[in-house]
Amino acid sequence: MSAAVVLLLLFFSCVTSNADEVTNFHISLSSSLTPSTNSTWISHSNKFAFGFYPTPNGYAVCVSFTNYFDKSRTVVWTANTDDPIVPDNAVMLLTEDGLVLKTFDSSETISIIGKSSRPVGGAAMLDSGNFVLLDYRGSVTWQTFDHPTDCIVPGQFLSPGTQLLSHASETDLRKGMFRLKMQTDGNLVLYDSDSLDVTRDAYYASGTAGRGNKTCLILLNDGHLFLFDGTSVVMNITAGGSPAFEVLYLARIDPDGIFRVYNRSWQPEDDWRPMWAVSDDKCYPKGVCGINSYCSYKDGDAADCRCLPGYNRISSVVGCISNLVVDCSDNDQSSKFEMTRIQNVTWEDNYYSALDVSSEQGCKEACLKDCSCRVALYRDGQCRKQKLPLRYGRWQTVIEDVAFVRVANSSTAAGNKVLCSSL
Structure with a gap:
């Protein structure tokens, strides 16, 4: 100047x-x-x-x-x-x-x-x-x-x-x-x-x-x-x-x-x-896809907003919600639910519990046994159970986190019992 x-x-x-x-x-x-x-x-x-x-x-x-x-x-x-x-x-x-x-x-x-x-x-x-x-x-x-x-x-x-x-x-x-x-x-x-x-x-x-x-x-x-x-x-x-x-x-x-x-x-x-x-990356702004979703972007394209497995999009502002219902009095969670794996995706790491586990399988099982756990992030032997709603989701190949998301298995119709649903 x-x-x-x-x-x-x-x-x-x-x-x-x-x-x-x-x-x-x-x-x-x-x-x-x-x-x-x-x-x-x-x-x-x-x-x-x-x-x-x-x-x-x-x-x-x-x-x-x-x-x-x-x-x-x-x-x-x-x-x-x-x-x-x-x-x-x-x-x-x-x-x-x-x-x-x-x-x-x-x-x-x-x-x-x-x-x-x-x-x-x-x-x-x-x-x-x-x-x-x-x-x-x-x-x-x-x-x-x-x-x-x-x-x-x-x-x-x-x-x-x-x-x-x-x-x-x-x-x-x-x-x-x-x-x-x-x-x-x-x-x-x-x-x-x-x-x-x-x-x-x-x-x-x-x-x-x-x-x-x-x-x-x-x-x-x-x-x-x-x-x-x-x-x-x-x-x-x-x-x-x-x-x-x-x-x-x-x-x-x-x-x-x-x-x-x-x-x-x-x-x-x-x-x-x-x-x-400030950036050419359409996924750069936090919150661009709303809650319980993640943003994927390729050069020249618009931001691609995707919901977690089992979640449905409400709007680009609100994000995604699920009608998944979990009965916490049922000790046999594995007969009704399973964990879906997503790679290279992460969110704001707002966890309520962090566990040392020996493998991805150990993280899946820990989340499945905890009826409060809907999503867990795994990296380097640590399993972090996440609070909902998830914010600031992003997909990138450089992200090392692996996410596990609770979904109804093929033998269960999600939402049979309205006891506690997730955002």
Whole structure:
């Protein structure tokens, strides 16, 4: 990074907002949008749009590129990602309280987007991709840059304690399965969305823990992505290059859990291309296949999610469950069940019992005799009985674990007695 760029960044504090000072109100109080008529407010250069965005499930309130630059109108910010879809008869009104979303034929408020701490005097869709609410003096009182959803654009910070949340799919703008957290300890970490902020649940970390609570993630308009602590560059993630006026960039955590930096030209017929990715392995994200399953991947293919033997897939989010029923009062387990062997597969090693055994056969028998044991992992003479549900399953030839899974044998119909079933 050039000395000039570093000096410029010293004027910014990562723990404060990315405020743009705007003196002219592009959007005045009482202005409104509806999905069917005036559906968006456009930035000065016609680059970004704020307003109603059509999805296969209905309309959502978003900031997106306009189709002048991007035929697909790529979304860079989404309101209310827990439940982003709004009624077709919605109307959005700019008031002193913020953006109030109502139904057209009712005075009932659906939600307030960008609720301001000070009376709002106007708003603007900026050419940076930042939608801002302004007070009567023209100072920013709320902005989308302070509330990122799944991506950041050049000039935007991911501040300490904030995170990006993936979308559920390319067309479903609800929050999905993965998140990128800029932790207050200075570490940038990828997790699945339901996990705790703990090392065992992370599948990527920048290794910068301990660099302080001012460290943030920044993307510049040359594709340079880096961590900055308010004084110096902590870590360069991408190198970037010479700023190009006619090239667009964004950094996004995609629905598949991979964090990528994209670029494209301003030509409408062009498309986004990944210029960097945290991994090209589609099985890299922990939890990509859900519980009681494992992920297999070959270069160029999508992640192949497979259930444990005897388990059935519920969904890619949930994973797999079993209707296997075990009567723990029955001492003759081997007459009803057997252990199926799977090689080169492992999960999070969350065992409740570990035994030293002389062979794979010894591990199979130990699990079969224990009615609480559904799965055991064997390696180097140790048998580790696993707790259910199993998480973070992965198939790879380099994995030395051998798994044994309890299934009903051919003479038994699984689930005859509903006594204790497994996830």
